[in-house]
Amino acid sequence: MDSNYNEIIENAYNFTKPIKDKGKLATYIPELANVNPSNFGVHMTKVDGTSFGIGDHLEKFSIQSISKVLSLALAVKFLGEDIWTRIDVEPSGTKFDSLLLLETYNGIPRNPFVNSGAIVICDILISHLENARQEFLEFVRDLSGIPDLNYSDKIADSEKATGFRNVALCNFIKSLGNIKNDPAVVLDFYFDMCSLEMNCQQLSHTFSFLANGGCKLKDGKEIITSSQAKRINALMLTCGFYDESGEFAFKVGLPGKSGVGGGIVALYPNNFTIAVWSPKLNANGNSYKGMKLLETVTTHSEMSIF
Amino acid sequence: MDSNYNEIIENAYNFTKPIKDKGKLATYIPELANVNPSNFGVHMTKVDGTSFGIGDHLEKFSIQSISKVLSLALAVKFLGEDIWTRIDVEPSGTKFDSLLLLETYNGIPRNPFVNSGAIVICDILISHLENARQEFLEFVRDLSGIPDLNYSDKIADSEKATGFRNVALCNFIKSLGNIKNDPAVVLDFYFDMCSLEMNCQQLSHTFSFLANGGCKLKDGKEIITSSQAKRINALMLTCGFYDESGEFAFKVGLPGKSGVGGGIVALYPNNFTIAVWSPKLNANGNSYKGMKLLETVTTHSEMSIF
C-alpha cells in the first residue's frame, strides 16, 4: 500500500477522533449497549493486497446488518437472478424496519438491505440450501479467512428476546405470501446471521472480493461473477444506509453498508475496501463518527466513484 | 473517439432497434403525444471531445425533466450548499409527483429531481436571480453552445393547461412554508424550464461538464467545482429515475436522468456522456428503449462506475 493512502486514512482518523460524538449507542438490542462507546478504529485493504489500520481496528464488534451483504452474495451465487422476483432493488425512502411499503407492494421488500428484504433472503437460503445456517457460516469463514468464526449466541439471544418488530415483519410478509418457511425458523437464522463479530481488519478483508470483481484477493477464486459484484455494489450505493443512503452517496460517494453495531464497510471498485467502527449512532442508525471519517477521507482525496 | 466505443454504441443501437417497444407515449402533456413514436437515436460525447451518434440523434425533442439537472447546477453554482436546507438528497421511494412524502417531511422535497424538488429549485432561483427565466436560458445556451436556444411556448402552454398536479404540488408546498414566491410565478418558470428542446448530440454536449469535473469540454471553463459535479452525479444515480432509480443503478450502473419526452442522459465520470431518445415510456415514466439501449451498452462493455 502506498504511503499516500496510509496518510489519508491516518489524517482522517486523527481529524475525526477529537470531534464531539453526537451519536447514541443502539439500545434496541440490549447486548449492544455493553460496548465501550469510545471505541474507534479503521482499516483499509487495497486490491493489491496491502492494508493499513489505525485505532481499535483489531477489536471485534457485532457487524449486524453488514452481514446482509454477505447473505445476499450467497443467495446470488447459488440462485442468480431468480431472487429478484421476491425482492425489489429500489431505495425504500423510509426507515429500515418500516412495514408501510410492504403493505403497498404486497409483501415484496423494497431491497435486500432493509430488514424485510434480508428476512426474505434468509427464507430463500433456507429453501435452497441443505443447512442454511451452517453453509452461510462456512461461506463467511472462507471469505474472511477466519476458520473458527462463529455466531454469537449472546448477541443473537439478546435480539431474539426483544426483536418484536422483526417478528412482526416476518409474520406480515408471511401473511402476504412471500415467506415460504416457518416464520420462527426464518427469524432464528436471521438473528444468527446478524450476530457475527469481526474487527475492522477482518471486515475489510472479507468484503474485498466486491472491490475485486467478485474474486477473493488471496487466491483469486471467483466467489460471484464480476457483473454480480457490480450489481451488489450498486445496491449498496442506493440502499446501504437506510434512509440516509442518498446522503452517503452525496457526501462520500462510495458503495457501503452500515450496521447498528457501529460498523461501516465501504469500497472503491478496483481500488480498496475500508472498514470503520465507532459504536455511537446518528439519528438514522448509522455510526456518527464512521460517517464523518469516510466523508473526510473522500473529501480530502479523489477517492469517489463519481 | 476510439472506434471501440463507436462500435459498442452502434451494436447496442442495432440490437435494441428491432425489439418490440412495450412503452407508451406520454399523454399527460398533450403536445408530447404529437411526436413520431418510432424515433430512436443515441449520441455519445467523450471527454476528449470526440463524439459519435446514430439514428435520429439530430432530431430535436422536449428534454422535460432532464432540465432539472441544469436548474440544480445553476442553483448550486450561485448558492452552494445553502439550498440543501430546502431540499433533501434522498431517493423518494415513490412516484415522481407524489404528495405523500411532502406531508411526512413538512414540505421538504425528498430530492431535487422529483417534481416538488424541482419546483422548490425554481422558487430558489427566482428569489436569488434578477430574472431567473432569462438567466437560466443563458446558462443553458452557454453549456449547450446553442446561442438561439429558446423555451418552447407550445410545450409550456400545453403543460400549463393540464398540469393540475404540479399546481397542486406547488400550492401544497407553499402551504407548508417552503415556497417563498407566488405559486403562479414559480409554476410559470417551472413549465418553461421543462419545455426546452434539444437533440441527442446537443444533450450529450450540454451534460459533458458533469463528466469533466464540472468544466466545459470546449474551453475548460469551470461551471461548478469538481466536488459539486460529483454530488450532482451522485444525486442522478440515487434519484434520477424516480421509482426506477435503483433498477437503473443495478442494471446500467451510471448516473443519469430521464424525461417524459423519452430522453435519457447518462454519464461515466472522466469518460463520456451519452444521450438516448425514444419517446415511448415504460410504466415508471422512463423511455422503454432508452433504458434497454443503456443496459445493453453497459452489459456488453465494462462501462459502469461499479
Place this chain on the structure above:
Amino acid sequence: MDSNYNEIIENAYNFTKPIKDKGKLATYIPELANVNPSNFGVHMTKVDGTSFGIGDHLEKFSIQSISKVLSLALAVKFLGEDIWTRIDVEPSGTKFDSLLLLETYNGIPRNPFVNSGAIVICDILISHLENARQEFLEFVRDLSGIPDLNYSDKIADSEKATGFRNVALCNFIKSLGNIKNDPAVVLDFYFDMCSLEMNCQQLSHTFSFLANGGCKLKDGKEIITSSQAKRINALMLTCGFYDESGEFAFKVGLPGKSGVGGGIVALYPNNFTIAVWSPKLNANGNSYKGMKLLETVTTHSEMSIF
C-alpha cells in the same frame, strides 16, 4: 320549550364558562384571528318551535365548514343519490385537509365534510345549477329566514389569499379527474360558501329541518325527504368532526358539525337543534369550549341518540 331544557342549557353554559380555555384561535385564515376569543354563546331550538339562548348567542360569527352540511343538502335535494359516485361516506381517519387518502382512493374524497369532499360538492353544484353561488345563497336565506344574508367578502378574500392547501386539494382532485370545472371557479365558490356569518340563534334555526324529518319548522315545507335527512345526520355523526368524529360520538352522542370559526351545531332527531360558539379551537380544529359544553349537556341529561 319546557323549563327543564332551558335549565340544562343554562347550567351547562355556567359550568363551562369559567373553565380555562386551552384552545387557540384559528390562524390559517387571518381574518378569523380578529375575533374576540372570549365570546361564548349557545342557543337551542326545539322542534316544537320554542327556543332558548344564553351568552353571546346573538353575536354573528363565521360558520365556515358548518356550511358544508348546507351545500350537501342542496346537492342531495337536486341530484339525489347520484352524487355518491363522486364522494364516499366513510370517516377519513386523517386530518380535514389530508391529501393522502385522495391518492389512495383515486380522487374520490372520503366524505362530503372533509375539504376535498366539500370542494367536489361545489363542483357538482356548479355543473348542475344555473348560478350555483346565487342559488346556494337563496337556499340558505330560505332555511335561515334571513332575507339579506350575504357572503362575507372580507372572510372569503382572506381565505383566498392564504388558502394554498385548498388550491392544492382542488387541483389534485382535478388531476385525478374528479373536478369537472375550472379549479379557480370551483375554489371561488368554495371560499364564498365558507364565508357565511350567522349567530347561534340563526344557526340553530337554520339546521332545525334536519331534526325535523327534512321539513322547515316554520311552515313545514319539505326541503329534503325524511330519508335524506337521516342520511345527512348519519354523515354528521360519523364524519362531522374530522379526526375527532369518533370522540364526539363517544362523548356527546349527537350528529353535529363544527367550523374553524369556533361554531358547532348538533341535533337530536325529532327533538332539538343546538348551536354553540366559542372561537378558540382544540388541537383537532374544533371549538374547545363548544365541545365541553355539549359534552356537559348530554352527560347531565339523557339527550343522546345512543
Place this chain on the structure above:
Amino acid sequence: MDSNYNEIIENAYNFTKPIKDKGKLATYIPELANVNPSNFGVHMTKVDGTSFGIGDHLEKFSIQSISKVLSLALAVKFLGEDIWTRIDVEPSGTKFDSLLLLETYNGIPRNPFVNSGAIVICDILISHLENARQEFLEFVRDLSGIPDLNYSDKIADSEKATGFRNVALCNFIKSLGNIKNDPAVVLDFYFDMCSLEMNCQQLSHTFSFLANGGCKLKDGKEIITSSQAKRINALMLTCGFYDESGEFAFKVGLPGKSGVGGGIVALYPNNFTIAVWSPKLNANGNSYKGMKLLETVTTHSEMSIF
C-alpha cells in the same frame, strides 16, 4: 313483540333471500370455509323480552369479531375509562388489519374493534384479571344464558395456524410498547375469544343489555352503566364495520358489529337487538346478505337512530 315488527323482519327476510349473493366465503380462516354458504337467518329480541326469528336463526356459527364488543364491555366494566389511554375511539379509515395507522399513532390502535385494538383489549384483560380466558367465558355465559358455552378449539386452532397477520400486529404493537404481556399469550387469548359460536337467537339475547341501558333483560342486573352502554353503542356506530362503517350508518343507521363468520348484530337503543347471519362476505369483509337485510329493515320502517 307486536306483530308489526315480526312482519317487517319476515318481509325483509323474504325480500332478501332470493337476491343473488355476490359475497364470498371467508378463506383466511380455513375452518370457516366449511360452512354451508346458503345459510341465512335472522332473530330480533325486543327490550320487552319478546322475540322473533326466521330462517336458520337457530343454527350456530362462529361469531368471530362480534365478540370484540363483549371483551370491550368486560374491560369497561372492570377498568372503566382507564382503558382509553391505550386505545383511541376513532374510525380507522382503513382495513381491519392495517398496520399503517399503528405506525402513525405510535402503537395506539384507532379503536377497540380493529384487530389491533381488540388485541390490546386482550392484553389489558390478561393484566387485570386472574384468569382472563376463563373470566371472559363466564361473562359471556352469563350474558347469553348458555351455561355450557365454550371456546371452539377447531376454530381457534385453525386461526392460530394461519393468523400470521395478527401475529404481526401483536408483535408490532409490542415493539411500540403498547402490549405488556408475552405476545404469544395475548394472541392465544385473542384467537380463543374470536372462536365463540352462537346462533342468531342467542346472539340477539346476548347483546340485548346494550339496547337496555346496560342491564340484562332477564333479571335487570346492571352489567355496565347506562353511560358506558351508550358509549359502546357510539363506538359500534362509528367503527363497527371496518372500512364500511360510514356506509352502514348511512344506509342502516343503527349501531352494529360484524364478524367474518357472516354474522351481524345491530341494535336500536331502548327498542331491540337484531342478529342476522349469512356466511358470504362482501369486499369489505361484512356479510353481503346480512347488510342487505338490515338495510331493507330500516328502509321499510322508521327504525333508525337518525
